[in-house]
Amino acid sequence: MAAADQIPVTVLTGFLGSGKTTVLNHLLRQKELNGVVAIINEFGEVALDHLLVESSEDRLALLDNGCICCSVREDLIETLADLAARRAAGTIPPFHRVLVETTGLADPVPVLHTLMTAPDVVGRYRIDGVVATVDAVNGAHTLAAHDEAVRQVAVADRLLVTKIDLAADDELSRLDAQLAAINPVAARHRVGNGMVDPTKVLDAGLFDPSARSADVVRWFDRAAQAANAPHDHAEHDCHGEACDHHSHHAHDTDVSSYSLIIDEPIQRDAFARWLDYVAALRGEDLLRFKAIVHVAEQPDTPIVVHGVQHVFHPPITLAGWPSADRRSRLVFIVRGIPRQIVENTLCKFAAVSRAAIQRSAA
Template sequence: MIAVDQIPVTVLTGFLGSGKTTVLNHLLRQPELNGVVAIINEFGEVALDHLLVESSEDRLALLDNGCICCSVRDDLIETLADLAGRRAAGTVPPFHRVLVETTGLADPVPVLHTLMTAPEVVGRYRIDGVVATVDAVNGARTLEAHVEAVRQIAVADRLLVTKTDLAAEDALARLDARLAAINPVATRAHVRNGVVDPAKVLDAGLFDPSARSADVVRWFDLASQAVNAPHHHAEHDCDGAECGHHSHHAHDAGVSSYSLIIDEPIQRDAFARWLDYVAALKGEDLLRFKAIVHVAEQPDAPVVVHGVQHVFHPPITLQGWPSADRRSRLVFIVRGIPRRIIENTLCKFAAVSRAAIQRSAA
């Protein structure tokens, strides 16, 4: 069960020079972010970026000498635990949200793992969402040259395309299409000089136990439509023995996205068994997984599940279905996992009949 008073954490990521610090600077000056602590990660001997952030020291915590990955995971845990302890003791000003800015070279997945698994953190914090900045001028070249940039986009809930005033319209349109191909379920916003509405960054909502059921189900409806829409990069999902008429997206660094809709209720234990199997077999390549599940044992209360590689967020039970549509919807962003493998494992381990699996939102 998720505690209602957990502090939401927004992870701000993006490749080198993509404008993260400029965006953070703008956000910290907005009244909506009063009472927010920013944790800024540095790479290198001397930390510099924090000098560029216009904020008082009591709103900043600095992790230096390494990217946010395994090398400083313990530092992040210690920082979050210390902040929560000082907040409870009243030795720091009250804060109600945390922003973690990663380095440009960082994979944000270890941050999400920390928030989802570290005992010192889980009871006190919850993931609000991942926001990635993308340079409108250099973004396409960056995606070609750096797999880290592709992974940052693939795991994001929201994308901020920065420096749009410096990019040609046709180039910007091509970049938008490419971002939509890599991650069709992330919302996108164009940003100039770091100016962005906090509402486009905060409260991604899927992992908030107080989120309205209708909003969550609407997200899954839109996500299913987005990842199954025809795209010019699509290619047939064939394995030689069989080839369906549906298609999936082939993207940068082997990243693809697709969704499945299941018409029949799923047994809780069977679904948990399937999750364990997929995490063990394909977890490294399961970049993001989100699902709203019709659990057979509780037909009137759908369950939302979120996974990042091997780790799954504790399931969130919604108060009820907001519409008559009670189908399970599963959304995947993966690296090199064919859709047919997911379908086969659902049938074998989750006891889902093949006839109940649909490949489109229709």
């Protein structure tokens, strides 16, 4: 198919807590995004992000409990193929673009390699561009500590520097210089509260890895080699899919994700006290925290809490529950924080009874 006849795919990437879902929520409310399907990939046992995206179900597809660059790569291929087939058959409303939101831990190189080489995809879709969000407050530290964050920036066509209201001017200037050094060809835009002009995100042009740095070209070469080579599953956790084992692609041997479901309402002040304690005790290792919380004082209007390391954003009160399930759901992506420590602190500082805590199925 000619590029004009293919469905453009925009990849929205960015490290944990950098504001991808906030940006996506804003975009899906814009008229320019009418007729767009969003594919949301979550890393963790309990999926929450799709509940927080304000859009109708026929505009969303969820890839959960795995990272799009590893274990659910085939799911992405199948989802894209299924969407195209249903679009052609007229069984779903017509759409003219796809937005893929990756997990914060995703190396985007294998994702792009899939979109460029999978037979069921390349005939129907084309890469429109890669957009990476970078947290203005934590971005410099994240880039220094995590290879995935560097790769997300390096392959991007557009860079969105988020949470600018929380960063000082000198921090923004230093981060801007750091981003320019990693990827001098990407357009950089500063974004507050996820409010980005759709023209800054869409129609970035066909993705060409040869226009990126030598590192990016090498990563693509490795992804291609890995896609065609057998793997030792006892040693590598990528389920035979394309990944770069030289960078220890289990994302970090100490990085893990787990979720807790709490059956009883939680007192708001007690929950805030627990968050303060966790931030003080292990904030550096709390890569990402997100939760929908059943607050005892307001049973019909849950709060949503987002946290990145030591920073917790003010809770957002929803107008109502997004589903019939009114249990609190807490999702953690951490480095070296055992689940048992989290459970113990919840009981001690948030006054949650141990019997009310359920561990989600692994």
